[in-house]
Amino acid sequence: MNIHFIGGGNMARAIIGGLKQNGFDMPAITVLELDADKRQTLSLEFGINTTDNYASFSQADVIVFAVKPQQLRQVCNDLRSNLTQQLLVSIAAGVRSQDISRWLDGYPAIVRVMPNTPAQISAGISALYAMPQVSATQREQANTILAAVGKTVWLNDEGEMDAVTAISxxxxxxxxxxxxxxxxxxxxxxxxxxxxxxxxxxxxxxxxxxxxxxxxxxxxxxxxxxxxxxxxxxxxxxxxxxxxxxxxxxxxxxxxxxxxxxxxxxxxxx
Incomplete structure (x- = not known):
């Protein structure tokens, strides 16, 4: 599984660290991070690839949105031309999958996730919701990524994410x-x-x-x-x-x- 992250902040680092601890093939991870110092730190600490552009994103199996919610609309604009059949996993708080899909001209393969801060020590709990077109294989891919930082629970109704946000x-x-x-x-x-x-x-x-x-x-x-x-x-x-x-x-x-x-x-x- 080839994973590309957009954003190299705390939650992305936690997930990458959890994947490394679980024995994941680290060269199969790429992080797009605009800050050159952060790119160097990520590469040295985790043994992953880093970039400042979207050129390699067409080769990804999974793309993880790890940016601030207010940045996600622009990210979708920048990413759109590189999408084929990749699974998109969003950990951007509050942004609904239907809105991400709309910003990407109806792109269907999206999983929305609500993690929590104990993920930083691999003791989190993440709720996941998959759009109907997400395959069983893609659901398993998303689960593997989030299980690296704690337990997971799947929701059948995205409307339950508001309750999840309030509780976990x-x-x-x-x-x-x-x-x-x-x-x-x-x-x-x-x-x-x-x-x-x-x-x-x-x-x-x-x-x-x-x-x-x-x-x-x-x-x-x-x-x-x-x-x-x-x-x-x-x-x-x-x-x-x-x-x-x-x-x-x-x-x-x-x-x-x-x-x-x-x-x-x-x-x-x-």
Missing amino acids: GSGPAYVFYFIEALQEAGVALGLDAEAAKLLALETFAGASLLATQSKEDIKTLRAQVTSKGGTTEQGILALETGNIKDIVRDAAKAAAAKSKLLGDQLGEIN
């Missing part, structure tokens, strides 16, 4: 926010900042790992920690009094609504 795309920030709050609570209770930080981080990491590996559902795991009349029960009661679950739902709804609005706005670029 924005989700790391919610987790960081709660870790920050737990750390601050520890300091308020008399712990020094470093101890509070370590306790909060390791508690989140350990609880997440336990939830991932356990056969019990999340609600049961929570109940197992919450002894009747105990300290945890008092903490949970305080959270419920503050309607924390409603607040989390409201946060997700707000993020999903913003995702839809951004998709509408980005799709208007023509």
